[in-house]
Amino acid sequence: MENLSNKAVTRRNWLGAIGKVSLGTGLVALTSNAVGFEHKQVKSTGNDIGARIYNIRDFGAKGDGKTLDTAAIQSAIDTCNKEQGGTVLVPAGIFVIGTVELKSNVTLHIATQGKLLGSADGKQYHASAAIPLDGGWTMGDGNVGLIFAANAENITIEGNGTIDGQGAQFRSDTKGVLPPAGITGNHRPYHLLFYQCKNLTVRDISLINSAYHSVRVCMCSYVKLEGLYIRGKVIHNNDGFHFIGSTYVHVSNCDVQCQDDACALFGSCKFVTVSDCSFSTRWSVFRFGGGEAENIAVSNCLIYETYGCPIKMRCSPGSRFENISFSNLVMRDVTGPISIGLGNVQSSSENGKMATPGIIRNISFNNIHATVVKPVPLRDSEFASKYNPGEEFSCVVLNGVDKGFLEHISFDDVHITFPGGGTAEQAAVRDVPKVAGEYYQIGVPPAYGMYARNVRGLTLHNVRFTMASPDLRPALILDNTDDVAINGFSAQGQKSAESLLRFINSRDVLVSGMRLLTPVTNLLQAEGKECNNIKIDGGDISKAGKALVLASGALAQAVRIKD
Incomplete structure (x- = not known):
């Protein structure tokens, strides 16, 4: 019988072969020979389309806390969207940005040590032409976002990183004098602004010091907001969540400290749940105004240091509030x-x-x-x-x-x-x-x-x-x-x-x-x-x-x- 000892795959040969495998973009094939394994690069077959990772540093982002990285992150998002989606990665670093548009099938992942820092220069923000302002009180509060999406679907913002809006730069302590950022009122950017989006998820990130509302969701459906940490007490109308005419919305495990309404529901919000959250604010927590709000359940929440009425409903002529439950609240x-x-x-x-x-x-x-x-x-x-x-x-x-x-x-x-x-x-x-x-x-x-x-x-x-x-x-x-x-x-x-x-x-x-x-x-x-x-x-x-x-x-x- 032939002696097979020379062809045997020893543990040492196996580990040596594994050590030679690189985690590049190509696929790796391992073949056996008399002494162990050899490896070779195989050209990508495109099987990973829709699941690729787009690191914003590969698109020119510096992340030094000084350089304006708006163009780089927008380029990564556009490329990801064009190639049928995937994940845009914000790695460790401080990336200064102005207005950025998130697009369909894109997941924006902000790493734990990653931060998107809103520019203190008001000129770096622009309104979205796709978001109208002719909806009366429901839509008339501005259409500028630090990050926004309009008419998009299957979008996610996630990670344990931070979005900092530098909101104090948009507040003036003297009436009639522009703040340091040079813009005020409805020209200020929201942290996150979504309009007519479907299948929207935001989870696990920190939203700090917005120049306006932190999360504004308008005419959207199938929305999940989970594990968010919101801090905004730097400007008078720092809302936490602000929903307008949205359906199938689910908010859970969030911690919100803000200056204005913590969870406002305007217009016809339906099929909404809010659970297992904590809130503190100068004004209201659950604020209802206008429209047809129905089939809403709020449960298992802690409300503390709220000096403006935790639950406030204002039903104007033509509006209807029906089938709304508040339970297990401290x-x-x-x-x-x-x-x-x-x-x-x-x-x-x-x-x-x-x-x-x-x-x-x-x-x-x-x-x-x-x-x-x-x-x-x-x-x-x-x-x-x-x-x-x-x-x-x-x-x-x-x-x-x-x-x-x-x-x-x-x-x-x-x-x-x-x-x-x-x-x-x-x-x-x-x-x-x-x-x-x-x-x-x-x-x-x-x-x-x-x-x-x-x-x-x-x-x-x-x-x-x-x-x-x-x-x-x-x-x-x-x-x-x-x-x-x-x-x-x-x-x-x-x-x-x-x-x-x-x-x-x-x-x-x-x-x-x-x-x-x-x-x-x-x-x-x-x-x-x-x-x-x-x-x-x-x-x-x-x-x-x-x-x-x-x-x-x-x-x-x-x-x-x-x-």
Whole structure:
């Protein structure tokens, strides 16, 4: 038998062969011979098309933090797009750029030590002709992006790197004087701007100091925003996320600290989920305005140091908000904390005809625990904020105006501690301004816990209101409400306050299983001739000196109280 020992592939020969293999662009073939392996380069067959990596340094990018690398990164993106897609790699380094357009089938990967640094020269930014500004309030906030995409699909921005917008260079501390960047207003660039894109993903990157909103998503569908770290407190309207008319949007595992709305939803946003995120801002977190917002779920979020109302809905004539759920939220050190306003139905449309009344219905709040405070300066903000009286004294507000009614609003397992400090003069207010703009525009609300006006189908189950310091306002005011069910309601009051509850011209109200946490002089003050079929049934109201007080024409037979 032939001796095969000379042809055997030893471990040493195998490792030696592997050591000779280079990781170039070509394919490597290994063949056996008498002494081990030899390798040779094989010409690419094109099997990797659509999956190639385009390193921006290969296109001339310097990454020295000084050289303008806009042309290099744009060239890499254009080439990647032309060759049916792939990954554009931003390696370690600081790459200064102006406006860059992301295109279909391109993944922009920013390496851990890679940074895209927005130029401090405003001349390096330009508007996108593909993004219109004629959409009224929905699109009229500018069309300039540091990175933008329009009418694109299958695009991704990812990696553990950073995009820094140098937003402070776009802020002027003197009115009428241009900032260092030389541009202001709607000419400023967003971090990321997307218009009519499909299959959009942004994940795991850091977005720092935007000159405007950080992530603006307009008329897009199938959007995933995951694991983003957003910091922007250098300019007054540093929004975190700003969605306009977008569908099938999913936001998760993000950490947002910003100066303006943290997660704004304008226009007809539908099929949206936001989960497992944390937010802090000077203004609102979840801000709804106009359009038809429906089928939206917000869950498992932490909201802290938010001095401008965590959940704020403004439904103008012609708009509709429906089937929206907020659950499993922790709010710590916030103002607000929830404000829903239904606008004036008398408003006219542009052609002079009466506008269609807005609709708000089927909104639920479940398992929410909140600590409300008086506002203080926002931590790490580069400028001071001023506060209105309605922000310093805030509560849950459900505010229908004129003939507009909010419908089917529910609160289940909601526990809120309020700061207190309300006076008898504030409690005495009956003429609450009929405006549904910013939550503070009604002034200081006459209730410390909840003020509900023009609500039909209101449910409160296991709701608890407490105060950190004495407050002479009622815990709960119902003003022109219908079909109200309150079960397991617990609240603190004050002996020197007028009453714990105030029901004004309200009908078909059932209060059951109520518990007074502190002694009060009067449990309920019913006001107005339209009060009817109000029942308080069971619970522990023994700490009330008097169960019922009638005022402003309310009739005794309209209220029935059973211990």
